[in-house]
Amino acid sequence: MKLLLNIKKEKEDLGKQVNNLINILPNTTYVKQFLIVLLFSVSCLNLKAQSLDTNKKYTVGGITVKGNTSFGEQTIINFSGLRKGQEINIPGEEIGSAIKKLWGTKLFNNIEVYVTNIEKNVAYLQIQLADLPQLNELKINGVKKSKQQTIIDENKLKKGTKVTENLITNTKNFLTRKYKKDGFLNTKVHINTIDVKDSIETARVNMVLNIDRGDKVKIKKIVFDGNNAISDKKLRKAMKSTKQINRLRFLKRSKFIDSAYQADLGHVVNKLKENGYRDARIVSDSIIYNEDGTISLDIDVTEGTLYKFGDINFIGNTVYTDKQLHNLLRIKKGDTYNGVLLQERIADNSKPDANDLTNLYQNNGYLFSNIRQVEVSADSSVIDMEIRITEGKPAYFNSVSVVGNDKTNDHVIYRALRTRPGMLYSKERVVRTVRELGQLGFFDAQEIAPNFNNPNPVAGTIDMEYSVKETGSSQIELQGGYGGGGFIGTLGLSFNNFSMKDIFKKDAYKPIPMGDGQRLALRLQASRFYQTYSFQFSEPWLGGKKPVSFSTSISHTKQFLFDFQNRRADKSRSFNITGITFGLAKRLTVPDEYFTFSNALSYQRYDLNNYNTGLFTFGDGYSNNLSFTTGLSRDNTSFDPIFPTAGSKFSVTAKFSFPYSLINGVDYEALSDERKLNENIRDNVASSASDQADARARISEIDQERYKWLEFYKINFKGEWYNQIAKNLVLRPLVEFGFLGAYDNNRGIIPFERFFVGGDGLGQYSLDGRQAVQLRGYPNQSLSSQDGGTIYNKYSLELRYPITLKASAKIYGLAFLEAGGSYNSFRDFNPFNVKRSAGLGVRIFMPAFGLLGIDFGHGFDPIGTTGPKNGWETHFIIGQQF
Known part of the structure; x- marks a missing residue:
């Protein structure tokens, strides 16, 4: 911005003097350049003194506009605020104000005001300026296309934006600071503008934005000075995100991030204060650039004096005694002073359910209570404290709404x-x-x-x-695949917020009756060889007054025998399962409100119609499974059921049938002996073919008698914990155990309800009630014997990290270590004789489709007792979370 006041002739003479001086003096000397500017200024003062009377008022005789602009002359004059006939001082506030107004429009560049002529007290003015160029095209080099729009939005570089020196400077500074905060300390930003020359009169430029972030700088060494009591190693450990190079560390890298570094300096101070050095502080810190491209951090600290706690007195407490408060505070006189711990014991802001003094009051009605600690004395390195409590009145909920x-x-x-x-x-x-x-x-x-x-x-x-914010609570499953000897199609509908009472109300279908919290699920799966139909319904509050859940399910499954000669399904030979289950579950208040006691009565009928496959020892006949299941579970996970970050889940269930062998009068010991005898005849190569056939037939008859009504008991235990070990990083340990037993050893353990360990844990065409146990890194159900195990145990350690937890899609990645085994009897059981695996995976939860995922697991052991390790397996997860 500049104001030039001149007469045309005198302006030309002054210009000649300046040009002559420039030609005489080299332009490489800063002193000579300063002399040019000084001479120019003195000449302007002389010119003003000769031509203008600064104490005299001039009348504006006329205003003209000159320069490269698309705006009309009168528009620019109106912007300036000057007008013909106006009395002004030259120089004066009026012209200075006019220039400021023109600059304030952010439309013009190189604004100058000239006095072109003076006649007595009449002055003629000329405004010379140029339009600021508009941004025509922007090209960004050095970053991914997915990141370019963010740069455009953050720096307001949209087409049509006025391009000023200020815009260019701010953009360069913003991007340099941004990438340096992310660890790119060597970031360089260059901006070039190119004039657009075409028939359009508006000044426009193309901008090229070159960003060279370089590599993130690694930290070679972190050195502390001034620390005597606390070692460098302990102080470095206190820095959560800023780490020096260590090839043995995988979870935290050694790249420098300025924002994390600043936070870690605070953690260093806290570490010193936690060890009694209340006055500890960072004196200075510096970054040293090494020749190998790394940096070193030199941090100068002062520890100060070592303090200990003295007397700690409570002031203002009437609800709780000093003894009760001291028991919760758990800090005694003579303990090393720890201000961080003291604050956590008073109010731990990192845990909403922390066991601290504030929550003691707030959980018992004292919402308006206030607790603060005050140092009353710090003599001889001993700090006496007063914890001052304002209890206030107990608070009651006046209204509660959603x-x-x-x-x-x-x-x-x-x-x-x-x-x-x-x-x-x-x-x-x-x-x-x-x-x-x-x-x-x-x-x-x-x-x-x-x-x-x-x-x-x-x-x-x-x-x-x-x-609250509603999210999709219904799911649809529509898929096709090849398995079980042919193409399999699946259609499943799950309505998790159903309203049965509105099922006959036409207006309630939007698209289905919803809002009562009930669950209705329908599923159909079919292929040439396999069909299943199922219906499930649950009401979480039976009667609407108490948290008693009622559930029921009905299912029917039909499997046709595969004819190997014509490779078709033989529908005259089938295996059918029909089942129905009724369940009740009640939320308990003792030992606490997280416990649930559940019971279920179920019945399955297994019908075999000329279905000889080796799965059972009889091909014609039936079995009945009438069983009762009871369980106790505790679930206090929080807050998101898809991605829990705290709490635990435990469940113990017992499933058992009626002990029929006690009342049916069948001598199962004699049947067992007879079966063994016929097994010897069947397996003896010296036996005739007719004898072997008769033996197989008799074994089938015996097994039909043994399994007419299934008799068994089954115990399952599962426990899992969720611990947030760092921000957004959750560790989930898990332990499982299962056992299937028989009341009468002569009757034996049933071939149903067995455990099959290995794979993704999804039951694949499980017609015999088997329990598929997930153990990634091995093929499905490969770690159990052909008939399934009667005992299993499993251990798992999973580390989870959320990618996004938005309502539309929740996505998290995971890494896991697993081990487990399947055993046929307690004689074989060894909880340490397990198959081990490790791997990575990802989970995606979408309200419309449920949980989806994929895992890549590496089995470290052979599937059998000998042979090479199993290696890598890929597992697809559908509708299951573990």
Whole structure:
């Protein structure tokens, strides 16, 4: 911005003087350049003194506009605020204001105001300027196309934007800072503009943005100075994300990230304070660039004096005694001073359910309580503390409401709430309510928010509002594949927020009756050789008053024998399974509210019609399975059921049949002896063919008698834990065990209900009630004997990391270590004789399709007792989470 006041002739003479000086003096000397500017300024002052009277008012006689601009002359004059006939000082505020207004439009460049002529007290002005060029095309080099739009948006580089020096400078500085924060310390940004010359009068430029991020810089060494009591190694360990090069470390890399580094400096100070050095601080830190392209960090600290806790007194507490508070604080006189630990014991903000003083009060109604620690003395390196407590009045919930539920009926939500109007406030109950709403599966667990409205410390009341966001709760399964001897098509519909009472209401179909929290599932699977139909229904609150869940399921499966001669299904030979199950489950209050007690009565009938495959020892006949299942489970995982980050799940179930052998009068010992005798005849090569046939027939008759009504008991245990070991990094250990037994050893263990270990854990055409146990890294059901195991155990360690947890799709990656085994009897059982595996996988949960995933597992052991290790296996996961 500049103001030139001149008469044309004098301006030309001054220009000649300046040009002559430039030609005489070399332009490489800064002093000589300064002399040029100084001479120019003095000449301007002389010119002004000779031509203008600074104390005199001039009348604007006329204004003209000159320069490369697409705006009309009158428009520019209006922008300037100057007008013909206006009295002004030259120089003066009016012209300075005009230039500022023109600059303020952000439309022009090189704005100058000239006095072209003076006649007595009349001055004629000329505004000379040029339009700022518009951005025509932008080309970005050095970054992926997927990242370019973000750069355009962040720096406002859209087509038509006015290109100024300020825009170019800000863009360069922004991108340099951005990439340096991400660890690219050698980032270089160059911006070139090229004028567009065409028939369009508007000034336009093309911009080329070259970004050279270079490689992320690795940290070769982290050195601390000034620390005497705490070693460099311990201080480096306190830095969570900033690590020096270590080839043995895999989870955290040694690349420098400035934002993480700044946070880690705070962790270093906290580490010193945790060890009694209350006055510890970072004196300075510097980055040293090494010749090999790495950097070293030199951090200068001061530890200060080692302090210990002195007397800790509670002030203002009436609800709890000093002894009760000291027991929870767990800090004694003489302990090394630890300000970080003290703050956590008073209020641990990292854990909503932490065992601290604040939650002690807040879980018992004292919402308006306030607790703070004050140092009252720090003599002789001993700090005396006062913990001052303002208890306030107990708070009660005045009103409790839920907003955001467009599909789910209010009563389904309100029965899940653990906070009710009139109840004493409890932070623990608020956290539990958020968990319960997330476990319903009807809302996005990441979006559930408790809002505290209208807190009234005087009246002791609070209004509670839970904000929820509906998510898809119904799923469709439509797939096709090749297996079991032919093409298999599957159609499954699962409605997880169904409303049975509205099934006959035409207006409720949007597209189906929804909102009552019931679950309805229909599934059809068919091929040339295999058909299955199933129906399931569950009501989580039977009667609507208590958390008693009722469920029922009906299924029918038919398998046709494969004819190897014509390679078709022989529909005259079939194996059918028809089953029905009724179940009740009740949420308990003792030992705590996370326990559920469940019971189920089920019946399956197995019909074999000339179905001789070796799966059973009889090809014609039937078996009945009437069994009762009881179980106790505990689930306090939080908050998202798809991606839990804390808590645990335990379940113990026992399934057993009636002991028919006690009342049916059959001598199973004699049958067992007779069966062994016929087995010897069947397997003896010296036996005649007719004798062997008779033996096989008799074995079939005996087994038909043994398995007419299945007699067994079955125990299952499963436990899993979720621990957030770092931000967004969750560790899930798991343990499983199963055992199948018989009441009467002479009757033997049934060929049904057995354990088949290995693979993806999905039951593949499991017609005999078998339990498929997942163990990745091995083929499906390959780690059990042909008839299945009667005992199994499994251990798993899984590390999970979320990629996105949005309602539309939740995606997380995982790494796992697994081990397990299958055994035929307790004589063979060895919990350490297991098959081991490791691998990686990914899970995708979409509301419309359920859980999908893929795992790549590497088996470290042979499938049998000898041979090479199994190696890599790929597993596809559909509708299952483990």
